[in-house]
Amino acid sequence: MIPLRIKVEANADQPFVVRLRSFEAGACEQRTEELNPFDAALGRVGPEGADYVGQGGPIRILGIDPSKVDGDVLLVNPRRGTADRLIRSSSQHNTFLVTERCDQVCLMCSQPPKKHHVDLFPHFEAAALLAPEGATIGISGGEPTLFKARLFEFLGRVLDARPDLSFHVLTNGQHIEEDDRGAMSRIDQGRVVWGIPLYSCDPTVHDQIVGKEGAHAQLLKNLALMCRLGAQVELRTVLMRPNADGLPRLARFIASTVPFIQTWAIMQMENIGFGRMNWKTLFYDSSAGFDVVGRSIDLVRSRGIDAWLYNFPLCTVPEPYRHLAPATISDWKRAYREECDTCSLKAPCGGFFEWHPASHGYSNLGAIQ
Numbered sequence: 208m209i210p211l212r213i214k215v216e217a218n219a220d221q222p223f224v225v226r227l228r229s230f231e232a233g234a235c236e237q238r239t240e241e242l243n244p245f246d247a248a249l250g251r252v253g254p255e256g257a258d259y260v261g262q263g264g265p266i267r268i269l270g271i272d273p274s275k276v277d278g279d280v281l282l283v284n285p286r287r288g289t290a291d292r293l294i295r296s297s298s299q300h301n302t303f304l305v306t307e308r309c310d311q312v313c314l315m316c317s318q319p320p321k322k323h324h325v326d327l328f329p330h331f332e333a334a335a336l337l338a339p340e341g342a343t344i345g346i347s348g349g350e351p352t353l354f355k356a357r358l359f360e361f362l363g364r365v366l367d368a369r370p371d372l373s374f375h376v377l378t379n380g381q382h383i384e385e386d387d388r389g390a391m392s393r394i395d396q397g398r399v400v401w402g403i404p405l406y407s408c409d410p411t412v413h414d415q416i417v418g419k420e421g422a423h424a425q426l427l428k429n430l431a432l433m434c435r436l437g438a439q440v441e442l443r444t445v446l447m448r449p450n451a452d453g454l455p456r457l458a459r460f461i462a463s464t465v466p467f468i469q470t471w472a473i474m475q476m477e478n479i480g481f482g483r484m485n486w487k488t489l490f491y492d493s494s495a496g497f498d499v500v501g502r503s504i505d506l507v508r509s510r511g512i513d514a515w516l517y518n519f520p521l522c523t524v525p526e527p528y529r530h531l532a533p534a535t536i537s538d539w540k541r542a543y544r545e546e547c548d549t550c551s552l553k554a555p556c557g558g559f560f561e562w563h564p565a566s567h568g569y570s571n572l573g574a575i576q
Protein backbone atom coordinates (compact mmCIF):
# COMPACT_ATOMS: atom_id res chain seq x y z
CA MET A 208 0.00 0.00 0.00
CA ILE A 209 1.22 3.53 -0.79
CA PRO A 210 2.16 5.17 2.55
CA LEU A 211 0.28 8.38 3.37
CA ARG A 212 2.41 9.02 6.47
CA ILE A 213 6.19 8.93 6.42
CA LYS A 214 8.96 9.32 8.99
CA VAL A 215 10.82 12.61 9.16
CA GLU A 216 13.31 14.48 11.29
CA ALA A 217 12.96 18.26 11.51
CA ASN A 218 14.10 20.95 13.92
CA ALA A 219 10.89 22.85 14.59
CA ASP A 220 8.48 23.31 17.48
CA GLN A 221 5.25 23.45 15.56
CA PRO A 222 3.72 21.52 12.65
CA PHE A 223 4.43 23.08 9.26
CA VAL A 224 3.72 22.58 5.58
CA VAL A 225 6.52 21.96 3.11
CA ARG A 226 6.73 20.89 -0.54
CA LEU A 227 9.58 18.54 -1.40
CA ARG A 228 11.57 19.16 -4.56
CA SER A 229 13.64 16.08 -5.26
CA PHE A 230 15.90 17.63 -7.89
CA GLU A 231 18.98 15.57 -8.52
CA ALA A 232 21.76 16.48 -6.13
CA GLY A 233 23.86 19.24 -7.66
CA ALA A 234 21.03 20.61 -9.77
CA CYS A 235 19.52 22.55 -6.90
CA GLU A 236 21.47 25.74 -7.50
CA GLN A 237 20.23 26.04 -11.06
CA ARG A 238 16.65 25.39 -9.98
CA THR A 239 16.44 27.71 -6.94
CA GLU A 240 14.56 30.29 -8.98
CA GLU A 241 11.71 27.74 -9.19
CA LEU A 242 11.45 27.38 -5.42
CA ASN A 243 8.89 29.19 -3.33
CA PRO A 244 9.17 29.76 0.45
CA PHE A 245 7.34 26.48 1.20
CA ASP A 246 9.73 24.42 -0.95
CA ALA A 247 12.60 22.32 0.37
CA ALA A 248 15.12 21.05 -2.16
CA LEU A 249 16.92 17.74 -1.98
CA GLY A 250 20.54 18.16 -0.93
CA ARG A 251 21.93 14.77 -0.11
CA VAL A 252 20.78 11.16 -0.03
CA GLY A 253 22.50 8.73 2.32
CA PRO A 254 21.79 5.55 4.27
CA GLU A 255 20.40 7.67 7.12
CA GLY A 256 17.79 9.34 4.90
CA ALA A 257 17.26 12.08 2.33
CA ASP A 258 18.11 15.62 3.43
CA TYR A 259 16.15 18.58 2.11
CA VAL A 260 16.69 22.22 2.84
CA GLY A 261 14.44 25.22 2.37
CA GLN A 262 13.61 28.55 3.96
CA GLY A 263 11.88 26.70 6.81
CA GLY A 264 15.12 24.88 7.69
CA PRO A 265 16.44 21.37 7.12
CA ILE A 266 14.26 18.29 7.01
CA ARG A 267 15.22 14.62 6.67
CA ILE A 268 12.91 12.06 5.07
CA LEU A 269 13.31 8.44 6.10
CA GLY A 270 12.24 5.16 4.56
CA ILE A 271 11.08 6.38 1.15
CA ASP A 272 12.86 7.05 -2.12
CA PRO A 273 13.06 10.82 -2.81
CA SER A 274 11.88 10.27 -6.40
CA LYS A 275 8.57 8.98 -5.00
CA VAL A 276 7.88 12.19 -3.06
CA ASP A 277 9.00 14.80 -5.58
CA GLY A 278 6.43 17.61 -5.53
CA ASP A 279 4.58 16.13 -2.55
CA VAL A 280 3.19 18.58 -0.01
CA LEU A 281 3.71 17.41 3.55
CA LEU A 282 2.24 18.41 6.87
CA VAL A 283 5.21 17.79 9.13
CA ASN A 284 4.71 17.05 12.81
CA PRO A 285 8.27 17.46 14.13
CA ARG A 286 7.49 16.30 17.67
CA ARG A 287 6.05 13.02 16.45
CA GLY A 288 8.68 12.64 13.75
CA THR A 289 6.03 12.03 11.10
CA ALA A 290 4.66 13.80 8.05
CA ASP A 291 1.29 13.37 6.35
CA ARG A 292 1.44 13.50 2.56
CA LEU A 293 -1.44 15.97 2.14
CA ILE A 294 -0.80 16.20 -1.60
CA ARG A 295 0.93 13.43 -3.51
CA SER A 296 1.90 15.13 -6.74
CA SER A 297 1.58 11.99 -8.86
CA SER A 298 -1.87 11.07 -7.56
CA GLN A 299 -5.43 12.02 -8.53
CA HIS A 300 -6.62 10.93 -5.08
CA ASN A 301 -5.65 13.62 -2.59
CA THR A 302 -8.07 14.22 0.26
CA PHE A 303 -7.96 16.50 3.29
CA LEU A 304 -9.57 14.94 6.36
CA VAL A 305 -11.10 18.05 7.90
CA THR A 306 -12.50 16.48 11.05
CA GLU A 307 -13.31 13.13 12.61
CA ARG A 308 -16.43 14.49 14.29
CA CYS A 309 -19.82 13.62 12.83
CA ASP A 310 -23.46 13.95 13.82
CA GLN A 311 -24.44 10.69 12.10
CA VAL A 312 -23.37 7.12 12.92
CA CYS A 313 -23.75 5.30 9.63
CA LEU A 314 -23.89 1.52 9.84
CA MET A 315 -21.11 1.08 7.26
CA CYS A 316 -18.99 4.14 8.13
CA SER A 317 -15.40 3.53 7.10
CA GLN A 318 -14.11 6.29 9.39
CA PRO A 319 -16.06 5.99 12.66
CA PRO A 320 -16.54 9.37 14.32
CA LYS A 321 -14.32 10.60 17.13
CA LYS A 322 -14.93 13.53 19.49
CA HIS A 323 -11.47 15.04 19.21
CA HIS A 324 -11.02 17.83 16.65
CA VAL A 325 -8.02 19.93 15.66
CA ASP A 326 -8.51 22.77 13.18
CA LEU A 327 -6.00 22.22 10.38
CA PHE A 328 -7.53 24.65 7.87
CA PRO A 329 -4.49 26.98 7.79
CA HIS A 330 -2.31 23.98 6.85
CA PHE A 331 -4.85 22.74 4.31
CA GLU A 332 -4.93 26.18 2.70
CA ALA A 333 -1.13 26.32 2.46
CA ALA A 334 -1.09 22.80 1.00
CA ALA A 335 -3.86 23.43 -1.53
CA LEU A 336 -2.07 26.50 -2.85
CA LEU A 337 0.96 24.27 -3.57
CA ALA A 338 -1.06 21.58 -5.40
CA PRO A 339 -0.14 20.64 -8.98
CA GLU A 340 -1.82 22.51 -11.83
CA GLY A 341 -5.44 21.47 -12.40
CA ALA A 342 -5.77 19.24 -9.32
CA THR A 343 -9.08 18.20 -7.79
CA ILE A 344 -8.79 17.95 -4.03
CA GLY A 345 -11.14 15.85 -1.90
CA ILE A 346 -12.54 17.15 1.38
CA SER A 347 -13.86 14.59 3.81
CA GLY A 348 -14.42 13.69 7.44
CA GLY A 349 -16.23 12.99 9.76
CA GLU A 350 -18.57 15.73 8.67
CA PRO A 351 -16.74 18.76 7.22
CA THR A 352 -19.77 21.07 7.41
CA LEU A 353 -19.80 20.85 11.20
CA PHE A 354 -17.13 23.52 10.67
CA LYS A 355 -18.83 25.11 7.70
CA ALA A 356 -17.77 28.71 8.35
CA ARG A 357 -14.13 27.62 8.22
CA LEU A 358 -14.82 25.36 5.24
CA PHE A 359 -16.53 28.08 3.19
CA GLU A 360 -13.75 30.52 3.97
CA PHE A 361 -11.12 27.93 2.94
CA LEU A 362 -12.87 27.02 -0.32
CA GLY A 363 -13.46 30.65 -1.26
CA ARG A 364 -9.87 31.70 -0.63
CA VAL A 365 -8.24 28.78 -2.40
CA LEU A 366 -10.55 28.91 -5.41
CA ASP A 367 -9.91 32.66 -5.74
CA ALA A 368 -6.16 32.22 -5.53
CA ARG A 369 -5.97 29.13 -7.76
CA PRO A 370 -8.42 29.32 -10.70
CA ASP A 371 -7.15 25.93 -11.93
CA LEU A 372 -8.18 23.93 -8.83
CA SER A 373 -11.46 22.24 -7.98
CA PHE A 374 -12.85 20.41 -4.94
CA HIS A 375 -14.97 17.37 -4.19
CA VAL A 376 -16.57 17.71 -0.76
CA LEU A 377 -18.08 14.71 1.00
CA THR A 378 -20.84 15.85 3.32
CA ASN A 379 -23.96 14.39 4.90
CA GLY A 380 -25.87 17.46 3.72
CA GLN A 381 -27.44 18.09 7.12
CA HIS A 382 -26.04 21.51 7.88
CA ILE A 383 -26.36 23.80 4.87
CA GLU A 384 -29.11 26.31 5.61
CA GLU A 385 -30.66 29.47 4.22
CA ASP A 386 -28.25 31.62 6.28
CA ASP A 387 -25.38 30.13 4.29
CA ARG A 388 -26.59 31.74 1.07
CA GLY A 389 -24.04 34.57 1.29
CA ALA A 390 -21.08 32.29 2.05
CA MET A 391 -22.07 29.77 -0.63
CA SER A 392 -22.46 32.50 -3.24
CA ARG A 393 -18.90 33.65 -2.63
CA ILE A 394 -17.63 30.20 -3.70
CA ASP A 395 -17.31 29.37 -7.41
CA GLN A 396 -19.82 26.50 -7.33
CA GLY A 397 -18.77 25.47 -10.83
CA ARG A 398 -15.56 24.12 -9.30
CA VAL A 399 -17.02 22.29 -6.30
CA VAL A 400 -18.93 19.00 -6.34
CA TRP A 401 -20.79 18.11 -3.16
CA GLY A 402 -20.92 14.31 -2.63
CA ILE A 403 -24.00 13.63 -0.49
CA PRO A 404 -25.34 10.23 0.62
CA LEU A 405 -28.98 9.25 0.17
CA TYR A 406 -29.63 5.60 0.99
CA SER A 407 -33.33 5.18 0.39
CA CYS A 408 -36.49 7.03 -0.55
CA ASP A 409 -38.00 5.53 2.60
CA PRO A 410 -37.21 7.89 5.48
CA THR A 411 -37.19 5.05 8.02
CA VAL A 412 -34.62 3.03 6.07
CA HIS A 413 -32.38 6.07 5.45
CA ASP A 414 -32.59 7.24 9.08
CA GLN A 415 -31.77 3.74 10.38
CA ILE A 416 -28.74 3.49 8.12
CA VAL A 417 -27.35 6.88 9.18
CA GLY A 418 -28.38 6.45 12.83
CA LYS A 419 -30.18 9.79 13.04
CA GLU A 420 -33.91 10.38 13.27
CA GLY A 421 -35.16 13.03 10.89
CA ALA A 422 -32.00 12.93 8.77
CA HIS A 423 -33.91 12.03 5.58
CA ALA A 424 -36.33 14.95 5.90
CA GLN A 425 -33.52 17.39 6.66
CA LEU A 426 -31.48 16.08 3.74
CA LEU A 427 -34.28 16.53 1.21
CA LYS A 428 -34.87 20.07 2.42
CA ASN A 429 -31.19 20.86 2.15
CA LEU A 430 -30.79 19.25 -1.27
CA ALA A 431 -33.43 21.60 -2.64
CA LEU A 432 -31.72 24.55 -1.00
CA MET A 433 -28.31 23.54 -2.32
CA CYS A 434 -29.77 23.34 -5.79
CA ARG A 435 -31.15 26.88 -5.44
CA LEU A 436 -27.68 27.99 -4.34
CA GLY A 437 -26.18 26.55 -7.53
CA ALA A 438 -24.37 23.60 -5.92
CA GLN A 439 -23.38 20.63 -8.09
CA VAL A 440 -24.56 17.52 -6.23
CA GLU A 441 -23.32 13.97 -6.63
CA LEU A 442 -25.79 11.74 -4.77
CA ARG A 443 -24.15 8.66 -3.29
CA THR A 444 -25.86 5.42 -2.31
CA VAL A 445 -23.85 2.66 -0.69
CA LEU A 446 -25.50 -0.59 -1.72
CA MET A 447 -26.34 -2.81 1.24
CA ARG A 448 -28.83 -5.48 2.17
CA PRO A 449 -31.17 -3.03 3.97
CA ASN A 450 -31.51 -0.79 0.89
CA ALA A 451 -30.81 -3.06 -2.10
CA ASP A 452 -34.41 -4.12 -2.76
CA GLY A 453 -35.52 -0.50 -2.60
CA LEU A 454 -32.93 0.71 -5.10
CA PRO A 455 -35.32 0.90 -8.11
CA ARG A 456 -37.78 2.89 -5.96
CA LEU A 457 -34.94 5.22 -5.01
CA ALA A 458 -34.07 5.57 -8.69
CA ARG A 459 -37.65 6.64 -9.48
CA PHE A 460 -37.58 9.04 -6.54
CA ILE A 461 -34.33 10.61 -7.77
CA ALA A 462 -35.67 11.02 -11.29
CA SER A 463 -38.90 12.59 -10.11
CA THR A 464 -37.97 14.53 -6.99
CA VAL A 465 -34.31 15.57 -7.24
CA PRO A 466 -33.63 15.54 -11.02
CA PHE A 467 -31.40 18.58 -10.58
CA ILE A 468 -28.53 16.49 -9.20
CA GLN A 469 -25.48 16.16 -11.37
CA THR A 470 -24.75 12.46 -10.86
CA TRP A 471 -25.87 9.44 -8.90
CA ALA A 472 -23.22 7.02 -7.67
CA ILE A 473 -24.18 3.54 -6.50
CA MET A 474 -21.30 2.32 -4.38
CA GLN A 475 -20.02 -1.00 -3.09
CA MET A 476 -19.14 -1.26 0.60
CA GLU A 477 -15.74 -0.83 2.18
CA ASN A 478 -14.70 -3.46 4.73
CA ILE A 479 -13.24 -1.18 7.38
CA GLY A 480 -14.48 0.69 10.45
CA PHE A 481 -18.17 0.02 11.11
CA GLY A 482 -18.31 -1.51 7.61
CA ARG A 483 -16.12 -4.35 8.86
CA MET A 484 -18.06 -4.72 12.11
CA ASN A 485 -21.38 -5.00 10.26
CA TRP A 486 -20.11 -6.71 7.09
CA LYS A 487 -22.02 -9.95 7.54
CA THR A 488 -25.39 -8.25 7.86
CA LEU A 489 -24.77 -5.47 5.32
CA PHE A 490 -22.67 -6.70 2.38
CA TYR A 491 -24.82 -7.19 -0.70
CA ASP A 492 -23.51 -9.55 -3.36
CA SER A 493 -24.18 -7.42 -6.42
CA SER A 494 -22.58 -10.02 -8.70
CA ALA A 495 -25.50 -12.34 -7.95
CA GLY A 496 -28.17 -9.68 -7.55
CA PHE A 497 -27.25 -7.12 -10.18
CA ASP A 498 -30.81 -6.86 -11.46
CA VAL A 499 -31.87 -4.15 -8.97
CA VAL A 500 -28.72 -2.18 -9.79
CA GLY A 501 -29.14 -2.48 -13.56
CA ARG A 502 -32.81 -1.47 -13.49
CA SER A 503 -32.04 1.52 -11.28
CA ILE A 504 -29.22 2.73 -13.47
CA ASP A 505 -31.31 2.33 -16.62
CA LEU A 506 -34.14 4.29 -15.10
CA VAL A 507 -32.20 7.39 -14.04
CA ARG A 508 -30.07 7.40 -17.18
CA SER A 509 -33.21 7.26 -19.31
CA ARG A 510 -34.23 10.50 -17.58
CA GLY A 511 -30.96 12.17 -18.52
CA ILE A 512 -29.21 11.83 -15.15
CA ASP A 513 -25.69 10.41 -15.07
CA ALA A 514 -25.41 7.27 -12.95
CA TRP A 515 -22.23 5.39 -12.09
CA LEU A 516 -21.00 2.38 -10.21
CA TYR A 517 -18.23 3.13 -7.74
CA ASN A 518 -15.96 0.50 -6.17
CA PHE A 519 -17.35 -2.41 -8.22
CA PRO A 520 -14.76 -4.94 -9.49
CA LEU A 521 -15.46 -5.10 -13.24
CA CYS A 522 -15.90 -8.88 -13.35
CA THR A 523 -18.81 -8.59 -10.89
CA VAL A 524 -20.64 -6.28 -13.30
CA PRO A 525 -22.48 -7.54 -16.42
CA GLU A 526 -20.67 -6.52 -19.57
CA PRO A 527 -23.22 -3.90 -20.77
CA TYR A 528 -22.70 -1.92 -17.54
CA ARG A 529 -18.92 -2.15 -17.21
CA HIS A 530 -18.35 1.18 -18.94
CA LEU A 531 -20.26 2.77 -16.06
CA ALA A 532 -17.87 1.37 -13.43
CA PRO A 533 -14.74 3.55 -13.38
CA ALA A 534 -11.74 2.70 -11.18
CA THR A 535 -12.77 4.78 -8.18
CA ILE A 536 -10.84 3.18 -5.33
CA SER A 537 -8.03 5.56 -4.40
CA ASP A 538 -4.60 4.42 -5.57
CA TRP A 539 -3.20 4.21 -2.04
CA LYS A 540 -5.84 1.74 -0.87
CA ARG A 541 -6.36 -0.26 -4.07
CA ALA A 542 -5.41 -3.95 -4.31
CA TYR A 543 -5.89 -6.86 -6.70
CA ARG A 544 -6.26 -10.58 -6.13
CA GLU A 545 -4.15 -13.37 -7.55
CA GLU A 546 -6.66 -14.09 -10.33
CA CYS A 547 -6.44 -10.47 -11.49
CA ASP A 548 -2.91 -11.11 -12.86
CA THR A 549 -4.32 -12.92 -15.88
CA CYS A 550 -7.35 -10.69 -16.35
CA SER A 551 -7.67 -8.67 -19.55
CA LEU A 552 -9.62 -5.99 -17.66
CA LYS A 553 -7.06 -5.35 -14.94
CA ALA A 554 -5.96 -1.99 -16.37
CA PRO A 555 -9.39 -0.31 -16.33
CA CYS A 556 -10.55 -2.19 -13.22
CA GLY A 557 -10.40 -0.48 -9.81
CA GLY A 558 -9.93 -3.84 -8.05
CA PHE A 559 -10.62 -4.02 -4.33
CA PHE A 560 -9.99 -2.05 -1.20
CA GLU A 561 -6.72 -3.21 0.31
CA TRP A 562 -8.65 -4.48 3.33
CA HIS A 563 -11.31 -6.39 1.39
CA PRO A 564 -11.56 -9.85 3.03
CA ALA A 565 -10.06 -12.92 1.36
CA SER A 566 -13.53 -14.49 1.41
CA HIS A 567 -14.68 -11.65 -0.78
CA GLY A 568 -18.42 -12.34 -0.76
CA TYR A 569 -18.97 -12.14 -4.55
CA SER A 570 -20.35 -15.34 -6.03
CA ASN A 571 -19.34 -14.32 -9.56
CA LEU A 572 -15.79 -13.08 -9.72
CA GLY A 573 -12.74 -14.01 -11.73
CA ALA A 574 -10.38 -13.11 -14.55
CA ILE A 575 -11.99 -12.00 -17.80
CA GLN A 576 -10.18 -13.31 -20.88
Ligand code: SF4
Pocket residue numbers: 520521522523543544546547550551552553554556557558559572573574575
Ligand atom coordinates in the same frame (compact mmCIF):
# COMPACT_ATOMS: atom_id res chain seq x y z
S1 SF4 B 1 -10.45 -10.44 -12.02
FE1 SF4 B 1 -9.57 -8.72 -10.90
S2 SF4 B 1 -8.86 -7.28 -12.44
FE2 SF4 B 1 -10.28 -8.68 -13.45
S3 SF4 B 1 -12.22 -7.62 -13.35
FE3 SF4 B 1 -12.11 -9.00 -11.60
S4 SF4 B 1 -11.32 -7.74 -9.94
FE4 SF4 B 1 -10.91 -6.64 -11.84
